[in-house]
Amino acid sequence: MAPTPAAYDRTAIRAALAAATDDRIIYDLDGIERQYAALIGELPGVAVRFAMKACPVDEVLDHLAALGSGFDAASPQEIDQALRTGVSPDRIHYGNTIKSDRNIAQAYRLGVRDFATDSLEDVAAIAEHAPGARVFCRVATTGDGALWGLSRKFGCSPEDALRVLDAARAAGLTPSGLSVHVGSQQMTAEAWGAAVESLAAVLEALNWRGITLERINLGGGLPALGVLDRHGRPLDPPLDKMFAVIRDGMERLRTVNAAPLEFLMEPGRHLVADHGAIRAHVARLSSRRQLDGTREDWLYLSCGKFNGLYEMDELQYRLEFPTHPGGQFVNAVVAGPTCDSDDAYAPEDGLVRVPRAIASGEPVWIHSCGAYATAYTTRGFNGFEPLPYTCIGGTGGSDGGAA
Numbered sequence: 001m002a003p004t005p006a007a008y009d010r011t012a013i014r015a016a017l018a019a020a021t022d023d024r025i026i027y028d029l030d031g032i033e034r035q036y037a038a039l040i041g042e043l044p045g046v047a048v049r050f051a052m053k054a055c056p057v058d059e060v061l062d063h064l065a066a067l068g069s070g071f072d073a074a075s076p077q078e079i080d081q082a083l084r085t086g087v088s089p090d091r092i093h094y095g096n097t098i099k100s101d102r103n104i105a106q107a108y109r110l111g112v113r114d115f116a117t118d119s120l121e122d123v124a125a126i127a128e129h130a131p132g133a134r135v136f137c138r139v140a141t142t143g144d145g146a147l148w149g150l151s152r153k154f155g156c157s158p159e160d161a162l163r164v165l166d167a168a169r170a171a172g173l174t175p176s177g178l179s180v181h182v183g184s185q186q187m188t189a190e191a192w193g194a195a196v197e198s199l200a201a202v203l204e205a206l207n208w209r210g211i212t213l214e215r216i217n218l219g220g221g222l223p224a225l226g227v228l229d230r231h232g233r234p235l236d237p238p239l240d241k242m243f244a245v246i247r248d249g250m251e252r253l254r255t256v257n258a259a260p261l262e263f264l265m266e267p268g269r270h271l272v273a274d275h276g277a278i279r280a281h282v283a284r285l286s287s288r289r290q291l292d293g294t295r296e297d298w299l300y301l302s303c304g305k306f307n308g309l310y311e312m313d314e315l316q317y318r319l320e321f322p323t324h325p326g327g328q329f330v331n332a333v334v335a336g337p338t339c340d341s342d343d344a345y346a347p348e349d350g351l352v353r354v355p356r357a358i359a360s361g362e363p364v365w366i367h368s369c370g371a372y373a374t375a376y377t378t379r380g381f382n383g384f385e386p387l388p389y390t391c392i393g394g395t396g397g398s399d400g401g402a403a
Contacts, residue, residue, distance in 0.1 A: 007031075007038040008225060010367070013277050016392045017365045018322065020279040023302050023387055025373050027055070029063045030393030031275030032370075036067050039222075039267060042243040046250075046263045049093060051220050052078045054268030054371045055276070059391040059398050061085050064271070072220075072266040075099075076106035083110065090114075093217075095179075095266065097122060097138055097154055104129040116179060118156040120167050127171035135168045136177035136217055137161045139198055145191045146183025146221060147314045154181065158202045165211055178202055179217035185269065185315070186221035189241040196249030203256045215262040216253055218246065222265075224273030226368030228316040230345075232352060235315075269371035276370015278308050278387065282362045283337050285330075285354060297332040299354045301364060304336010305343040307384050309369060310376035312345055316352070320365040324355035338382040 013028040020026065039048070049072040050064050056078070061071070062085050070091030071082040082092045089111030097118040099107075104115070108130040115126050118138045126133055139161050143149020156164060165175040178199050182191040199216060206213060223237040254261050280303035289295045305312055319334070331351035335344035345352065377386045389400045 007034040008274060009034070010274075012392055013275065014365075016390065017277055017279050017363075020363075020390070023278070023280050025276060025278050025308060025369075025387050025389040027057060027060055027272070027370055027389060027391045028275040028393050029059065029391055032060060032063060032271055033067060033393075035271050035275060036064065036069065039265075039270070043246060043250075043263075043265065046218075046265050049091070049095070049217075049264050049266050050271065051095075051266045051268030052082065053375050055272040055373075056081065056375055057389060057391070057400065058084070059394065059400065060272065063394050072268075073107075073112075076103055076110065079107055079110050079112055093136075093264075095217075099125075101125050101129050108133065114176065117164060117168070118154065118160075120164060123164055123167045123171060123173065127168075127173055132172060132174070134174040134176035135165075136179050136215065137164045137168075137175075138179045138181070139195075139202060141180055141182050141191070141195050141198070143183035143191075145188035146186040148184040150181055150183050158198055158205075161202050162205055162209065165206065166209065169211060175206075175211050175213060177213050177215035177217060179219055179264075181219035181266075182221040184221060185223045185227075185235075185237075186242075187223060187235060187237050189238055189245040191221070192218070192242060192245045192249055196245075196252055200253055200256045203253065207256075207258045212258045213261070214259065215264060216250075217264040217266065218249075220266040220268050220270075222267050222270035224269050224368055224371060226274045226318060228318060230314065230316060232316050273371035274368045276368075276373060278303055278366040278369055278373065280308075280364045280366055282358055282360055282364060284360050285332065285356075285358050297330045297354065299332040299334050299352065299358075300337060301334065302337055302384075303366065303387065304338060306336065306338055306340070306378045306381040308373045308377055308387055309336065309366070311372055313342075316345060317369050318367040319352060319354075320367065321355050321358060321362070322365060323362050324358055328356040329353040330356050337384055340382070 016026045048069045051072045065085035072095040073079045074096035093114035095116045138155040140155030143151035168175045180195040283300040332354040
């Protein structure tokens with residue numbers, strides 16, 4: 001079953017948006033908790049390792065840790081932040097296959113013993129700087145069906161995975177598991193089916209080599225529900241089917257492996273995207289004639305690609321204009337405030353309906369942008385500062401500084 005309506009309830013976050021008098025990001029901790037519970041309900045027994053890069057906000061991480069989540073960290077800095085939540089190092093893994101000798105040694109000193117890898121060179125470095133550690137090899141996927149495929153920079157072929165885990169065993173490391181990532185904002189259930197078949201083939205080959213694994217990391221990729229495609233259409237991911245395929249895949253892998261398997265997942269945007277929103281304001285609605293003679297309306301917002309909406313290249317966020325629930329609308333290009341032409345939804349990617357009478361300074365609510373809104377923001381490109389944030393729910397809510 002898909003997440004329940006309660007998991008997607010936006011009542012509290014809308015109230016917080018209405019109460020906000022200045023620009024800020026708002027995170028609904030209770031909404032994130034409901035989403036976490038819905039995920040655990042769909043995949044019982046799966047250990048969650050939240051992908052910190054999706055929302056490195058202390059209050060969000062603290063809340064997830066209290067719910068039982070561990071963390072997928074990609075750097076010693078993220079490991080240190082995860083430890084500050086109070087989780088033990090065995091609930092943190094170093095999930096980045098790209099790490100220097102110094103990074104490995106720092107993580108090892110911090111107590112982390114689980115490392116992702118995908119190359120012989122990285123295995124040799126882990127053996128030297130994190131002796132006796134557990135490694136899980138990331139197997140590449142095509143990334144087909146995802147908005148961000150993640151198919152080239154990370155992961156190795158199934159054939160190379162055998163060599164990598166052979167080398168890990170020979171170097172005194174523990175070949176602990178395999179991992180995959182089917183791409184971020186994955187829109188198909190078939191992606192997990194294909195990943196399972198790839199993992200099953202590797203497990204069978206490892207059995208012949210006398211290497212028995214103890215865990216499978218099914219990675220991230222579970223989608224957000226409330227974003228739109230580049231043409232402004234709802235994405236409508238088939239979550240019911242995704243979860244069914246993942247559950248079936250877990251049973252298949254259990255029958256292949258020579259010993260019991262534990263399963264992990266690294267959700268990021270799936271837990272936080274729909275439970276974060278931005279209160280921005282209008283800089284200007286203007287109309288200009290282009291060189292080809294066509295006239296375009298442009299809505300310039302106080303928030304854009306560099307301070308909260310970095311993913312605007314691949315998706316659109318739902319905009320709400322609370323002071324104009326009705327009236328006449330125009331189709332406009334939406335752009336951020338900076339002097340950078342990339343800071344916009346390009347016209348060919350679809351126009352957004354905007355109230356014709358909207359004026360500078362009026363509020364705009366940007367929904368389902370809780371993932372990567374703080375992580376990707378700049379320190380102040382063109383002088384536009386990162387947005388402050390507010391967390392509601394949880395133990396009473398809190399205000400944070402600039403993201």
